[in-house]
Amino acid sequence: MAETARYLKDVAADVIRPLSQTEIKAATAVLKDIGKSEPMVAELMAADAPLKRFLVAALTLSPYLRETATIAPHLVESAITEPLEVALxxxxASARDCWRPIDNRIPSETEVMTSLRTAKRSLAFLLALADLGRIFSARETARYLSAFADAAVSAAIDHLLLAAHESGKLRLKDPAQPSEGSGLVVIGMGKLGGQELNYSSDIDIVVFFDPDSGIVPDPIDGTEIYGRMMRRLVRILQERTADGYVFRTDLRLRPDPGSTPLAVPMEAGLLYYESRGQNWERAAFIKGRAIAGDLAAGEEFLRQLVPFVFRKYLDYASIADIHSIKRQIHVHKGHGAIAVKGHDVKLGRGGIREIEFFAQTQQLIAGGRMPPLRTRRTEEALKALAEANWITPEIADELTDAYWFLRDVEHRIQMVRDEQTHILPETEAELKRVAFMLGFAETASFSEMLERTFRIVERRYARLFEQEAKLSGVEGNLVFTGEQDDPGTLKTLTSLGFERPSDIARVIRTWHYGRYRATQSVEARERLTELMPELLKAFGQSSRADEAMLRFDSFLSGLPAGIQLFSLIGNNPNLLSLIVRIMSSAPRLADIIASRPHVFDGMLDPALMAELPTRDYLAERLKTFLAPARHYEDVLDRLRIFAAEQRFLIGIRLLTGAIDGAVAGRAFTDLADLLIEQSLAAVQREIEAAHGRFAGGRVAIMGMGKLGSFELTAASDVDLILLYDHQDDAYESDGEKPLDTTRYYTRLTQRLIAALSAPTAEGVLFEVDMRLRPSGNKGPVATRIKAFRKYQQEEAWTWEHMALTRARMVCGDESLAEEACAVVADALSQPRDEEKIASDVREMRELIEKEKPPRDIWDLKLIPGGLIDIEFIAQYMRLVAPARGLSIDTNGMSTGDALTAHGQEMMPQDDLATLREALALFTELSQIIRLCIDGPFSRKEAPAGLVERLSRAGDCPDIRGLEGEVKRLSKAVRAIFRKVVSS
Incomplete structure (x- = not known):
């Protein structure tokens, strides 16, 4: 590799300083001991030459070198006598050829492992001394290490291929050259690909194979055969034995490592990069180099990847994404500020990675049109950028000098104990060790040089990425590439507020690998990468961040596309805040948008929080939404879609406090009225098409319970009574398939129930309860108005008249609705025996308390003094009012309005105020709970965001305070109930 041979004896005097007198004595003792078996070492130790002082100093500074010298003393002899290039x-060559048969015997895997480890230890020892002695530069050190890695991987691959051939699993074209024509390709990535390995680097490789290369008997078996082979490759290279290890080997840069085998079919790899490849993978493949296996096939594979890595047009759009990758790998120490002790010279601010990204980003932007920029080595890339006038020669020189100085520092850090670390020591003593290894006389001058270098790099990098300050919103690693968790990223996630950082990292890797439709496009992933720090920060600040993030993941998995959402979130912090609030407070809403992502569309309306969901507002939108519907099933589906979206949007307003519980109840009810009206109209059209009409036929729907009093919640069912009438002499409908009156209106009612409650692909509208019709479940499902009047006048019980106080006509024939209202008014205007009514009300309340006791204080409906007590008070007053000479029609009013209308005349105003206060609080809490969760509320198990929302709704500092308020008001309500409904 060099024209003139170099020897360690050429080392300059005092090129490095020893660490301490104590260490000098220890190192000298080791060398003298080696001299007992190595004559040239003994001779050296007897003299006072620069080489002796150098060796002693080197062994004081590097415990690893001292240990190696002790284990393999012959290496010291070799180092001081042989030409370094020849030895290295x-x-x-020894490593490259260790797979070859000896005396027609193939070496065993153990023998190959021993040979490679012996060669690596020998090379590492000699190379470290040459580097420390400044006989080699950092460039040469990196090149020798990379060449050895190529040889070691190539030898291991050839051994594995030959072993598979001998066992009959493969049919090699030439067993003397196993890799040739095999179609098995090993691509070196990162510093290995760029021939820039660190002293103690991991090696990053990606393995592809051609199933049709002809060496696998059945191409279908290729994945399993090569997958097993790669597991053995990793073992050969990285398993620690008595002889050490060769290289820690990382295969996580392969396509989608969480779901792909260790060796990937070439066609699958190309398809992945074409359709789902990410910008960080483009950046990684700038350095991609075929290092082992079928080198010709590897070069062809990389040639086919060129359009993926280097796009045809100037790719400025990717600069933000590339920068966000850099932002993802900033580390806490050395990112926020320039430092020395504890600074990461690779990933920290002003470090090696910023120089690499400075070059790679511009290579990606312009490499498609400027082939000279497609170079693997960082120094060559900087030079090419200067020659292409992308940067000035001054910048190229500055960054090149900084790069190799920092690489020198990195080599020294790793030479100390052969550890794969890039972080400068925290202590002065250990920092002095690194400074001395670099030839500095003390740490002050070393620190000054380091800081100056970091600042040069930082300044150049920051100018390239002008959005640095804005984008670096999170300090700490955020690396979601590969298959394994990055330890620094787990620390960052923990610091952000996540309790299960490994789960969160796994979820985010799923996004980045495009396993969801929402993240399959390159643009969507770029937006998501840019958004990631703010997204994690926002979720991390929410209570129970992990649960909220997993709900967001569920939502994301159902989205048909993601780029619009990610772009909107990026430009609208309020939208991100709203999403986090849903995911952290309202599992029920989160489940809705996860299963029906279309409901999310309404959140994009900028006027969402400003407009109240009035009946007119909802009616206009429903009319527009139903207009395209042509068929009955289409109408039902559209009603369900509209209902899901509008319920969700009403819920969002309630969750954020844009409306209160009473307004939400009115909105949910107005929505229900419109949906029931349209369902009835659709059912009538269907019935009439099949069976015709009745002369004088009329139908109307009466709403009962919370539907009647405008107090529905997000999860309410609807209580209905279907009333009908027709001419007395009409016995049969006039259609093609005539029906008698009973069957006609029964079928119409059953079809209506199905239209509302039958599940379709779009879900259900409502669960329907018709038990409040005359005679309850025993009576017919449809009631003729005459029968309804007779029943209410002659047969109805007190509890049925109580239910009637909340009756309200929802839709249908206006004249029939007027008749029904008259029946209700007449039934409720009859003077009653107050004592009997009071007794009946008390008995009914006691029966409910016995058969349905409250679960706990949060069962706001059933607790003593809860919503039922308040409703019963209002209903009792309505029934006894005529006996007291009062005529107040409260039908069509909410419970609160009915209380006020009667209470002003029939109870002390303080009691009325207490009832209204309790009703408002219990309604608010009930609406929020029913919106946010399915099932009962548990203070311990509820999402923390929901607990906070409820406390805020009750104007209390915390949930304990709110619980106290519920107890106080319920106790007061129960006292008023006993007083009002007294015997």
């Missing part, structure tokens, strides 16, 4: 090239 000899060990590289």
């Amino acid at each position: 090239e000899g060990w590289t």
Whole structure:
């Protein structure tokens, strides 16, 4: 590799300084001991030459070198006598050929492993001494290390191929040259690809194979055969034995490592990069180099990747994404500020990675049109950029000098103990060790040089990425490439507020590898990468961040596309805040948007929070939405789609506090009215088409319960009574398939129930309850108005008249609705025995309490003094009002309005105020709980965001305070109930 041979004896005097007198004594003792078996070492130790002082100093500074010298003393003899290039090239050749048969015997895997380790230890020892002695530069050190890695991987691959051939699993074209024509390709990535390996580098490789190369008997078996082979390759290279290891080997840069085998079919790899390849993978393949296996096939594979790596047009669009990759790998120490102790010379601010990204980003932008920029080595890339006038020669020189100085520092850090680290020591003593290894006399001048270098790099990099300050919103690693968790990233996620960082990292890797439709496009992933720090910060600040993030993942998995969402979130922080609030507070809403992502579209309306969801507002939108529907099934599906979206949007307004619980109840009810009206109209059209009409036929729907009093929640069912009428002499409908009156209106009612509650691909509208019709479940499902009138006048019980106080006509024939309202008014205007009514109300409340006791204080409907007590008070007052000479029609009013209308005349105003306060709080809490979760509320198990929202709704500092308020008001309501409904 060099024209003139170089020897370690050429080392300059005092090129490095020893660490301490104590260490000098220890190192001298080791060398003298070696001299007992190595004559040239003994001779050297007897003299006072620069080489002796150098060796002693080197062994004081590097415990690793001292240990190696002790284990393999012959290496010291070799180092001081042989030409360095010859020795290094000899060990590289020894590694490359260790797979070859000896005396017609193939070496065993153990023998290959021993040979490679012996060669690596020998080369590393000699190379470290040559580097420390300044006989080799950092460039040469990196090149020798890379050449040895090529040789070691090539030898291991040839051994594995030959072993597979001998066992009959493969049919090699030429067993004397196993890799040739095999179609098995090993691509060196990163510093290995650029021939810039660190002293203690991992090696990053990606393995592809051609199933049709002809060496696999059945191409279908290729994945399994080569997958097994790659596991053995990793073992050969990185397993620690008594002889050490060769290289830690990383295969995580292959396409989508979480779901692909260790060796990937070439066609699958090309398809992946073409359709789902990410910008960080483009950047990685700038350095991609065929290092082992079928080199010709490897070069062809890389040639086919050129359009993926280097796009045809100037690719400025990718600069933000590339920068966000850099932002993802900033580390806490050395990112926020320039430092020395504890600074990461690779990933920290002003470090090696910034120089690499400075070059690679511009290579990606312009490499498609300027082939000279497609070079693997960082120094060559900087030079090519200067020659192409992308940067000035001054910048190229500055960054090149900085690059090799920092690489020198990196080599020294790793030479100390053969550890794969890039972080400068925290202590003065250890920092002095690195400074001395670099030839500095003390740490002050070393620190000054380092800081100056970091600042040069930082300044040049920051000018390239002018958005640096804006984009670097998160300090710490955020690396989601590869298959394994990055330890620094896990620390960052923990610091952001996540309790299960490994789970979160796995989820985010799923996004980045395009496994969801929303993240399959390059543009969507670029936006997501740019958005990631803010996204993680926002979710991390929410309570129970992990649960919220996993709900967001579920939502993302159902989205048909993601670029619009990611772009909107990036430009609208309020939208991100709203999404986080949903995911952290409202699992029910999160499940809705996960299963029906279309409901999310409405959130993009900028007027969402400003416009109240009134009946007119909803009616206009429903009319427009239903207009294209042509068939009955289409109408039902569209009603369900509209209902899901509008319920969701009403819920969002409630969750954010844009509307309160009472307004939400009115909005949910107005929505229900419109949906029921359209469902009835659609059902009538269907029935009439099949069976015709009745002379004088009329139908109307009466809403009962919370539907009648405008108090539906997000999860309410609807209580309905279907009323009908027709001419007395009409016995049969006039259609092609005539029906008698009972069957006609029964079928119409059953079709309506199905239209509302039957599940379709778009879900259900409502669960329907018709038990409040005359005679309950025993009576007919449809009731003729005459029968309804007779029943209410002659047969209805007190509890049925109580239910009637909340009856309201929802839709249908206006004249029939007026008749029904008259029946209700007449039934409720009859003077009643107050004592009997009071007794009936108390008995009914006691029965409910016995058969449906409350679960806990949060069962706001059933607790003593809860919503049922308040509703019963309002209903009781409505029933006894006529006996007291009062005529107040409260049908069509909410419970709160009905309380006020009667309470002003029938109870102390303080009691009325207490009831209204309790009703407002219980309604608010109930609406929020039903919106956010399915099932009962548990203070311990509820999402923390929901707990916070409820506390805020009750104007309380925390959930304990809110619980106290519920207890206080419920106790007061129960006292008023006993007083009002007294015997």
